[in-house]
Amino acid sequence: MADVFRVSNVPEKSKARFAGKPDHLAICFWMWALFNAPSDEDYPAYAEKVLGEIAERGFNCVRMDDGAGLFCDIRGVPRGPVRWHRYARPYQATRQTSEDGCGLIPKRLLIFCRAAARHGIRLILSSWYYMHTNWYLEESVNAELFEGLPTVAGRIAYFTEEHNRILRLLRENGLLHVVAFVELFNEFENLKYTLTPEAGKITPEEAAAWRPLLEDAYACLKRENPEILFAWDSSTPWMRKDLIPRNADVLNYHHYYMWGALYGWLDRSLATGRLKDTEFPPEIACFLRKDRPSREDIVRARSRWGKIRAGFEWTPRMMLFNGLDPAKIPEVEKRIADSFDENRASFMGKLKEGLDIVMKIRDEILPGAPVVMGEGTSCCTCDKILFEEHSDAFWKMLEEQALLLRGNGLWGTVVRTGSAPVDISWNMRAESFRKVNLLFLNGAEG
DSSP: OOOOOOGGGSOGGGGGGGTTOOSOEEEEEOTTTTTSSSSTTTHHHHHHHHHHHHHHTTOOEEEEEOOTTSSBOTTSOBOOOEEEOOTTTTSOOOSSOOOSEEEOHHHHHHHHHHHHHHTTOEEEEEOOTTTTGGGGBOHHHHHHHHHSOOSHHHHHHHHHHHHHHHHHHHHHTTOGGGEEEEESSTTGGGGGGGTOSSOOOOOHHHHHHHHHHHHHHHHHHHHHOTTOOEEEEESSSSOOTTTSOTTOSEEEEEEOTTHHHHHTTTTGGGOOTTOOTTOOOHHHHTTBOTTOOOHHHHHHHHTSSSOOOSSOOOHHHHHHHHTBOGGGHHHHHHHHHHHHHHHHHHHHHHHHHHHHHHHHHHHHHSTTOOEEEEEESOOOOOTTOOHHHHOHHHHHHHHHHHHHHHHTTOSEEESOSOOSTTSTHHHHTHHHHHHHHHHHHHOTTO
């Protein structure tokens, strides 16, 4: 077991960038923090309210989309207010979503940062644009940032400058101290899904070409922002070593070690772009309404504001969760509970396996760099299925997770991905969030 992480023990070359940072980060994962109030006039009161709730639940950090891509266009011209929409209304894709709204993103980021400072909350700033944020935006923005930046080199250069703009704004307003660290991209290794209609892994040749571009971007960001930590973010513990920038300060990984065991039969096995509404297997179709939305209904709703681009294909998942028969939900939850019981003994082993992999990669590529689990555990994208909210055993395991990760040297972790003010668990398990977070922050002895 590694020693519990302490900021005072970071490598000497990094100490200045860690000045004033907490010893541990209990992370609230909230992708849509800038987008959840419909108007800029509503946003200050909203930000103050939710950051108070975040602090009450024991979180001292928020990992969020920072609005990169929405500050200036690709020519460097400042954007005015941008409009976004609840994704594929009236159908829902994830628990984390926004209502229809319009706002000036730099203004909102300043408001959020000021409220975070008042509540003692640090922020992990990241861009989800190519993976997820674009789902909610109008085509006028998306066409520019997809078709106008068709290469990896162009995207890296543009988002590097956007993050320099973001940090310049925070510096000018005395708010850099709220930043825990910055990620240039969320899950960069999945960027290829938005570059080509044929999803595929990054080849060794592509990695050899892209890694120097990333390292140049990180070097530029660090020169411009010597007070700020910059992280590499990966969707998996089994990350591509040949892609990780060797000048990153923090290694942030995601580990959904419960997702497949709990929801694979219902969810991930269906998340392909080619599944039709008539093709659900009998063991899934028995949980669906006869009048469920069709594939055409979902595609029509998804394409109302912009076209569906190559990328992660959520249409089948939306068909499934919006087609569930309410009367069958208890049976669905029981099957998930049975899966939890069947796999419970293996979960801590899977968590530790991923941790061991990450630490070995860290020691080889970024010796001494702090490690963070910025997403993970499970991900139920349907707010009708409440196994996790109902299960005390599930939350007991999250307490074990917090202690294991703390004891093995992690700087920060989420409780689980579903841990934000818009999640249905926010009020149902408020005290559970607090308990898990305090275990990670303070240890079993409090």
